[in-house]
Amino acid sequence: MFLSLVTRVVNDLEQVSLSGRNHGFDFGCFLENVGSLSLAKTESSGSLSSCNVLLAVEPEQAELLDRCCFGKLVLSAEKVKKWIQLSFEEAFYLLYILKCIKLSLRGRCLENEVDTWMYMRSKRPNFPAFFKTYSHLRSKNWVLRSGLQYGVDFVAYRHHPSLVHSEYSVLVQSGDSDRLRVWSDVHCAVRLSGSVAKTLLTLHVSGNSNREDLNLPTCLENYRVEEQTISRWSPELSREDETTSPTPKVTNVSNLKTP
Structure with missing residues (x-):
């Protein structure tokens, strides 16, 4: 009864959102809240592997997970249960931020977020x-998917991936990263993003956490994120500029607009 009511409400609100008449309503936030409530009621549990999480749900x-843009459906012959493959980021978001799923490792339920955090860090520093x-x-309210096929870390969508193409290809840079340190790397990343109609977005993640702090997810509070878009300079679009070399243009976007 609860799920059927939720589904009807979501269907109605999807039509309102897609028609552009949302009147400031945060549809993405609503879906996350509804999805987390539904998952929490059934105590959905996922199994950790070395690179992703398999979540068993009804x-x-x-x-609802698909509408909230979490994970990918794994095809199986089961009709009672569905299997959703989640990335580490998606799984930890559902566990730590939305608090709506549980995770297990080799059949043992992980009691708290710290155990999950430590395991994911051990697999991916x-x-x-x-x-x-x-x-x-x-x-x-940006929807993120893996950007592996485009040579980046994520791709960012304004709406559900089934409705629109992604707008940004996202690269993550941290303090110890050597990515985009030379212009040839920047040119390659910009040209590749441009060839698939995307804008390159780099996020510089920095913080003052020491090694001990990194063992706890609370270290995230000490991180700072700086956004930059990098696009190729076009002479045809900038004829008043006397520069003739088509060098990439870097723009700070510390307040990336919410879609």
Whole structure:
């Protein structure tokens, strides 16, 4: 009864949102709250692997997760249960921020967020910076998916990926990163993003956390995120500029607009 009511409400609000008549309503935030409430009521549980999480849910929750833009459906013959594959960032967001799922490792339920955090860090040392980037953009209602096929870390969508193409290709840079240190790397990243109709967005994640602090997810509070878009300078669009070299143009966007 609860899920059928939620589904009807979500369907109505989706039509309002897509028609452009949302009157300031935060549809993404609403979906996250509804989805987290539904998942929390059924105590959905996921299994950790070395690079992702498999979450077992009922068909109704699988539909809500898709509308909230979390994970990808894994095809199976089961009808009672659906399997959703989540990235580490998505899984930890559902666990730590929305507090709506539980995770287990080799059949043992992880009691708190710290155990999950430590495990994900052990598999991916750069996970804190990547999760900070994910949660930062997600809090601005951007939908993030893996950007592996485009040679970047994430791609960012303004709406659901089934409705629009992604607008930004996202690269994460932290204090110990050597990415985009030379102009040839910048040119390659900009040209690749431009060839697939995306703008390159770099997020510089910095903080003062020591090694001991990194063992706790609370270290995220000490991180600072700086956004920059990098686009290729076009002579045709800037004829008044006497410069003839097509060098990339870097723009600070510390307040990336919420879609």
